[in-house]
Amino acid sequence: MTDQEIVALINSSLAEEFEFDLAKMTPETELFEDMGLDSLDVVDLVIVLETAFSIKIREEEAIRKIRTLGDIHSFVIAKKRLSEGAK
Amino acid sequence: MLLRRVVVTGMGVVSPFGRGMENLMDALLAGKSGVVRVPALAEIKGMRTRVAALATGVDPMEIPRKFRRSMSSMSVFATLAAQDAAQMAGLSEAQLRGGRLGVSVGSTTGSPQTMQDFFRDFSADNSLEKMKSTLFFHIMNHSCASNVAQVLGVTGRILAPAAACSTSSHAVGYAAETIGLGKQDFMLCGGADEFHPLTSGTFDIMNAASTAFNDSPTSTPRPFDRDRDGIVCGEGSGILLLESLESALGRGASVLAEITGFATNSDPASIANPNSASIADCMRLALADAELDASQVDYVNAHATATQQGDIAECGAIADVFGSRTPTSSLKGHLGHAMAASGSLELAACIEMIRRGVLIPTLNLDNIDPLCAGVAHQRGIGERPVNAVIKNNFALGGVNSSIILRRYQQ
Numbered sequence: 001m002t003d004q005e006i007v008a009l010i011n012s013s014l015a016e017e018f019e020f021d022l023a024k025m026t027p028e029t030e031l032f033e034d035m036g037l038d039s040l041d042v043v044d045l046v047i048v049l050e051t052a053f054s055i056k057i058r059e060e061e062a063i064r065k066i067r068t069l070g071d072i073h074s075f076v077i078a079k080k081r082l083s084e085g086a087k
Numbered sequence: 088m089l090l091r092r093v094v095v096t097g098m099g100v101v102s103p104f105g106r107g108m109e110n111l112m113d114a115l116l117a118g119k120s121g122v123v124r125v126p127a128l129a130e131i132k133g134m135r136t137r138v139a140a141l142a143t144g145v146d147p148m149e150i151p152r153k154f155r156r157s158m159s160s161m162s163v164f165a166t167l168a169a170q171d172a173a174q175m176a177g178l179s180e181a182q183l184r185g186g187r188l189g190v191s192v193g194s195t196t197g198s199p200q201t202m203q204d205f206f207r208d209f210s211a212d213n214s215l216e217k218m219k220s221t222l223f224f225h226i227m228n229h230s231c232a233s234n235v236a237q238v239l240g241v242t243g244r245i246l247a248p249a250a251a252c253s254t255s256s257h258a259v260g261y262a263a264e265t266i267g268l269g270k271q272d273f274m275l276c277g278g279a280d281e282f283h284p285l286t287s288g289t290f291d292i293m294n295a296a297s298t299a300f301n302d303s304p305t306s307t308p309r310p311f312d313r314d315r316d317g318i319v320c321g322e323g324s325g326i327l328l329l330e331s332l333e334s335a336l337g338r339g340a341s342v343l344a345e346i347t348g349f350a351t352n353s354d355p356a357s358i359a360n361p362n363s364a365s366i367a368d369c370m371r372l373a374l375a376d377a378e379l380d381a382s383q384v385d386y387v388n389a390h391a392t393a394t395q396q397g398d399i400a401e402c403g404a405i406a407d408v409f410g411s412r413t414p415t416s417s418l419k420g421h422l423g424h425a426m427a428a429s430g431s432l433e434l435a436a437c438i439e440m441i442r443r444g445v446l447i448p449t450l451n452l453d454n455i456d457p458l459c460a461g462v463a464h465q466r467g468i469g470e471r472p473v474n475a476v477i478k479n480n481f482a483l484g485g486v487n488s489s490i491i492l493r494r495y496q497q
Contacts, residue, residue, distance in 0.1 A: 019152045036153070043220035051217065058216075 006053075006080060007073050013052045014069075017044060027070030035069075045072075055079050088376055089267030089347070094495060096340045097178070097328030098435045099171025101164040101279075102422060103321060105144030107171065111432075112439050115421055115447050116468065120305035122319050122423050128284060136287050137301035140321030140423025154238045157224035159198030162234035164324035164428070165279035169235045172275060176328040177340060180240070188273035189243035190236045191262040192326065193254040195427045197226035199283035231279045235326075243271050249427075252390070253351065253482035254278045255325060256430035256490055260349030262329050272334045277431030279324035286426060287320045293359065295394045296320070308393035308424070309451040310417035311402065311459040315393040321423030325431030327438075344438040348377025348491030361397050361481055366404035370477060373489035374408075381409050383475050384491075386446055387462075388437050390479040391417030392424050399458045401479065406461035416465040420450030430480040434490065441473045441494050 001009070015022040020035050031037045037045065046058050053076060057063055060079075066072055100107065103121025104114035114121070121140040128137045147155055147163045158166065169192070173183060182188060201222060208217055224230060229247030236245055244265070248257040255278025262276035280286075290296035297317040300307035309315035335342055350372030354365035374381060387405055391398050405415055418433050425432055440446055446469035455464055476492040 038153075040156070040220040047217055047219065 001080065003077050006077050009052055010049070010072055010076055011069070013048050014045065017048045025069055027068065027073060029069040030067060031069065032067070049076060053080060055083065088378060089263060091267050091269060092332035092345060093263045093266045093329050094332050094335050094345045095327050095343045095438055096330045096335050097172035097174070097176030098343065098438060099168035099175065099326045100324065100432055100435050101142050101145055101168050102323045102425070102432055103140040103143060106167060108435065108439060110144065111436060115418065115436055116445070118450055120421055120450060121321070122304040122307060124301065124304045128287065131284055131288070134284060134288055134291060135298040136291050136296040136319070138297065138304040138307060138319050139282050139287065140319055140425070141282055142323045150238065154234065156221045157237070158234050159201050159225040159230065159281060161194050161198060161279040161281040161324070162231050164281070164322070165192050165231040165235050165326060166238050168277070168279070168324040168326040169239060169275050172326045172328040173239060176330070178273070178328070182273065184240040184242055186242045187271055188241055188275065189245065189262070189265060189271040190232045190241050191246035191248065191258040191265070191274050191276040192232040192235055193248040193258045193278050193427055194231050194280050195249065195251050195254060195286070197228055197230050198281060199285045200281060201225035203283070235275060239275070241275070250486040251482035251484055252424065252426055252429060253480045253486045253488040254427035254430065256478065256480040256488040257351060259327060259329070259346070259431055259434060260351060260488060260490055263346045263349055266329055266331050272331050274329045275326055276329055277324065277326040278427035280322050280426040280428050282320060282322040290318045290320065297393065306451055308419050310389070310391035310393045310419050310449050311398050311455055311464060312393070312452050313454045313456040315395070315398065315456070317394055318392045319423040321425040323425045323428045323432055325428055325433070325435045327431060327434065342495040344441050345493045345495045346490065347493050348373045348379065349489070350376055351486065351488040354485035354487060356485070358485055359483055361400040363400040363403035363407070366401055366479070366481065366487055367407045369487035370404060370408045370479065370489045373477060373491050377491035377493070379475060379491060384409060384413055384477050385473045386440065386476045387413050387415040388433055388476060388478040389415055389417040390481045391449070392419050397481065398456070401481070402459040402462050409462070411461055411463055413463055414446050414465040414469060415462045416447060416449040418447065420452065430478070430488070434478050434492070437476045437478055437492055441476060441492060444472050445470055446473065
C-alpha cells in the first residue's frame with residue numbers, strides 16, 4: 001500500500017465507525033475535540049485499525065500519545081513499513 | 088394501596104404499526120394485524136414458525152451516535168418511546184434531570200442479537216481482540232433502563248425488572264409503588280424487547296409457537312379461538328410517564344388515567360404452565376390493592392397469547408373473579424406478543440380505550456373455544472364509558488401480574 005492509500009483507508013474506516021464527515025477529516029483534525037471521541041471510542045478505534053490493516057497495536061505505548069488524525073496516519077504508516085521490512 | 092395517588096401523564100410506543108399512540112390506536116381500531124412472514128426463520132433448522140410482529144417506523148439515527156453506540160434495537164425502541172412519553176407529559180429539562188424522576192424499564196434479557204454477534208466472533212478463534220468497548224452495554228440486563236436514563240439525563244433511581252412477559256407490568260407496578268411511597272415524583276416506566284429467533288425458538292420447542300398460519304400471517308395469533316395454535320413473537324416498546332397526582336395538578340398537566348392497583352404473585356405449581364387459581368389470586372390482589380370490587384371493572388385486558396393452556400387458564404380465572412359479564416379481550420391478535428414490552432404497550436392502548444370510551448375486540452377470534460367460554464368476549468368495537476380496567480400479564484417462570492387503571496376523577 002502507498003502512504004496515500006493508507007491514509008485513505010484510515011480516514012474512510014474511521015469516518016464509517018464514528019459517523020464523521022470524510023470531507024472534514026484532515027491531518028490536523030483533533031480526535032477528542034474535533035471528532036468528539038472519548039476513551040471508549042479509542043478502544044474501538046484501535047480495533048478498527050487492527051482489522052483494517054491486519055496489525056496489532058493495542059499494547060503499543062505510542063498509541064496512547066495519539067491526538068490528531070495525522071498522528072494516526074504517521075503511526076500506521078510506520079507500523080506498516082516496519083512489518084513490511086520484517087518480511 | 089398506594090400512599091399517594093399515581094397518574095399517567097405521558098405515553099410513548101413503538102409497535103408493529105410504527106411509532107406513536109395515534110398509529111397504534113388507528114391500527115387497533117381498524118382491526119389490523121402487525122404480523123408478517125419472516126423469511127429468515129425458514130433458514131433455521133428446527134424452527135417451524137415463520138411469522139413475527141416486527142416493529143416499524145423507527146429511525147435509530149435520530150439518536151446521536153454517542154448514545155446509540157451502547158444500544159441494541161430494544162434500547163432504541165425504549166429511548167424513542169420514552170422521549171415521546173416525556174414530550175407528551177410536557178416535562179422540562181429540569182424535571183427530567185432534577186432527581187425526582189426515575190426510570191423503571193425492563194427487557195426479557197439483554198440483547199440476544201449482540202450476544203449472538205459476540206459469541207459468533209469469539210467462538211471462531213477464542214479471541215476477544217475484536218470485542219467492541221460498548222458490547223457490555225447492549226447485553227447488561229438493565230440496558231434499556233440505563234440507555235433511556237443516559238439520553239434523557241435522568242439522575243433519579245433506576246429499576247430494571249425482568250420477568251419475561253410480565254416485565255413491563257412489573258416495571259409499571261413498581262414505578263407506581265415508588266411514586267406512591269414518595270421516593271420519586273415521576274417515573275418513566277415500561278418495557279422493550281427486540282425480536283430474535285431465540286425467542287420464537289423458545290416457544291417453538293415447547294410446542295407453544297404458532298405454526299399453522301405461516302402462509303397467512305395476519306390470521307395468527309388467535310387468542311381464545313378454537314383454531315389457535317400458539318404465540319407469535321413480536322417486538323417494540325411501551326413507556327408510560329407516571330407522576331404523583333399532586334405533581335400533575337401542581338404543574339397543570341393533562342391526566343390520562345390513574346393507576347390504582349398492582350399485584351404480582353408467584354405460581355410455584357409449574358415454571359411453564361399457567362395456573363387458573365394463581366391467576367385469579369393475582370387479579371383479586373390487584374382489586375384489593377385498588378380497593379375495587381370486581382363488579383366495578385368495565386373491561387379485562389387479557390394476557391391471552393393464544394396458547395392452548397394459557398388462554399384456558401386465564402379464562403377460567405376471569406370467569407371465577409368477574410363471572411360472565413365483564414367485557415374481555417386480548418390485543419395479541421393485533422400486536423403479536425411483544426414479550427417484555429407487551430404489558431406496557433397494551434396498557435397504553437387500555438388508557439386510550441378509557442379516554443375514548445371504546446373497547447377493542449380480540450383480532451382473529453372467529454369461533455370461541457368452548458374451553459374459553461364463560462367470559463364476556465368483546466365482539467366488535469364497543470362504544471361505552473370505560474371507567475375501570477384490569478390488565479393481566481403472565482410469564483414463564485410462574486410470574487403473574489395485574490394492574491388496575493381507572494379514569495381519572497378528582
